[in-house]
Amino acid sequence: MTHPRFLSFSRNGHHGYGLAVEGGVIDLSARHGASWASLSDVIEAGRLVHLAEEGKALKPDFALDEIRFEIPIPSPEKIICVGVNFPDRNEEYKDGQAAPSNPSLFIRFARSFTAHGEPLMRPPESPQLDYEGEIVIVIGKGGRRIAEADAFSHIAALSLCNEGTIRDWVRHAKFNVTQGKNFDRTGAIGPWLIPFTDAAQLEDIKLETRVNGEVRQSDRTSRMIFSFRKIINYISTFTTLVPGDVIVTGTPTGAGARFDPPIWLKPGDxxxxxxxxxxxxxxTIADEVF
Incomplete structure (x- = not known):
């Protein structure tokens, strides 16, 4: 089954959102921008599936190669990331500790991400830019202390993330990872926002990361230490989730830091x-101009 593919884009100085279909892009923002300025607003209004249905009767307004991708959810209130969420990833730490009983979490800022097709920026402060392929869930219905049994009813959509990391800055202080996770444009989210309608879209799917065509990470979501339901339940215990919140759910083993010697991303990759x-x-990867 092919699911609708929403995207945020820019074209000729116009920022909008639409549906990718055979032959191009349906500009939904031209039709509904007065009501919902972005996909975040569409999600908050609960109209994502409605617009997908509407799109079935429309023809594309322009070709896909005429647009520049933008991050699907441009300014979420929260971007919460889960660390160490696959069994082999936990073993990489070689600290003799069993898998944790609760998820490890950290926050990223929106400007630390860029869009599909845009370069990830290697900053001048460090060559240790690394990749982490992950699945993104976008909250559609807000809530606090959401039960695991109800968690999927709070998901509006799915996307992909390269949760790029500056490894030596993850250990710049005694116990935090904030610095290494938040250099501008070191990660990416996109290309699509896929409406979530069925548990089968998440519960046992393959996740893979390739660098220059070489498979570096490959695993299945059924092996995650903390399920998508558990993640939503746990996060909503301490903070109120709101429509448009982005949760990045963890990466498999195989990041560049775990090779001996490490293999960092370099311009042109x-x-x-x-x-x-x-x-x-x-x-692609590029050096940040400073």
């Missing part, structure tokens, strides 16, 4: 993150 039903997020 091409990184692809792919998951069943969610498409391919593709970015």
């Amino acid at each position: 091409v990184v692809e993150v792919e998951a069943d039903g969610l498409g391919i997020l593709k970015n």
